[in-house]
Amino acid sequence: MISDSTIASQRQAARIAGLAYVFGILYVPVYLLTSAGLTVANDPAATIANVQANPVLFRVGILSTLVMFMSVFVLIAALYVTVAPVNRNLALLGLVLRLPEATLGLVALVFSLLVSQLASGDASWAGFGPQQVQALVQLAMQGGGAAGTVNLAFMGLGSLPFLYLFWTARYAPRPLVGFGMLANVLALASAFTSILAPGSAVDGMQMVLVAPVMVFELVFGLWLAIKSIDVPLPERPSDQEALPTVVAVHTPARR
Numbered sequence: 635m636i637s638d639s640t641i642a643s644q645r646q647a648a649r650i651a652g653l654a655y656v657f658g659i660l661y662v663p664v665y666l667l668t669s670a671g672l673t674v675a676n677d678p679a680a681t682i683a684n685v686q687a688n689p690v691l692f693r694v695g696i697l698s699t700l701v702m703f704m705s706v707f708v709l710i711a712a713l714y715v716t717v718a719p720v721n722r723n724l725a726l727l728g729l730v731l732r733l734p735e736a737t738l739g740l741v742a743l744v745f746s747l748l749v750s751q752l753a754s755g756d757a758s759w760a761g762f763g764p765q766q767v768q769a770l771v772q773l774a775m776q777g778g779g780a781a782g783t784v785n786l787a788f789m790g791l792g793s794l795p796f797l798y799l800f801w802t803a804r805y806a807p808r809p810l811v812g813f814g815m816l817a818n819v820l821a822l823a824s825a826f827t828s829i830l831a832p833g834s835a836v837d838g839m840q841m842v843l844v845a846p847v848m849v850f851e852l853v854f855g856l857w858l859a860i861k862s863i864d865v866p867l868p869e870r871p872s873d874q875e876a877l878p879t880v881v882a883v884h885t886p887a888r889r
Contacts, residue, residue: 640719645862647715648805652862654709655855659848661702669695669746678771685753692753696746703743706736710792716863717799724795732792738785745778783828786844790822805863806854814854817846 672684672692685692710732718725752771762770794815801811824843827834 641865644716644719644865647712648858648863651709651712651716652855652858652860654705654712655851656859657705658702658709659852659855661698662848664698665695665702667695668692668698673749673775675775676772678768678775681749681775682753682768682771685750689750689754692750696743696750699739699743699746703736703739706732706739710736713796716805717796717803720799720803720805724799728792728795728799730792731788731795735785735788735792738781738788742778742781742785745774745781748774749778783825786821786840787825787829790818790820790825790847793818800863803865805865806857810850810854810857813846814850817850820844821847 668691672681672688672695674680674684710729713732714725714729717728749771752767752774797811797815797818800806801808801815820843824840828840
């Protein structure tokens, strides 16, 4: 039987997880309007020109990405606390599988910092010619993209144990949780396709395949932040049941 204190911790952790989900989704438009909007795939010269023209905007995108991945660590810990009483082993599996997601996100962030330094003409790169700088920027963008692809794989895979425990415990509406599991399977398939067949039509649809995850995380996050989780309270005996039953024993009178 789960104690009252454990249930209170679960509900508090669920609300924290919900807020972290929502924060992660709200970050997306900021990213698209800053770092992503200035980066041109397979065109390092255009990327360098954009970053040089908007250095502060590019760094704002980097900073927002850093804060977002910090919130992912909070999300992972909160999800673990929420579902660990259901099945600690599966919750630990989800924790272990999702930690590389946040770590790889920080690795991708390092590549973005390199792009910023190269484009700004940092003194440490003064000995490199324009062609060399462009080659390094292209390498940094490709490294960031590769880290992002593996990051996506661990996000999809690591979410499944957590969502399975939400499903079995009925902590949230099953149709919503089921949609989330399907969305993460699609994201996982998208990451695998990017690795196995880069440049394919499916690889080009990665944002389309990931979109259901973003929809799910926004709705699920709002649900958890507002309603938390539905944990059945432990049953307590009533006052009458708690009182011991006194059995009267009649002894025959002696004559």
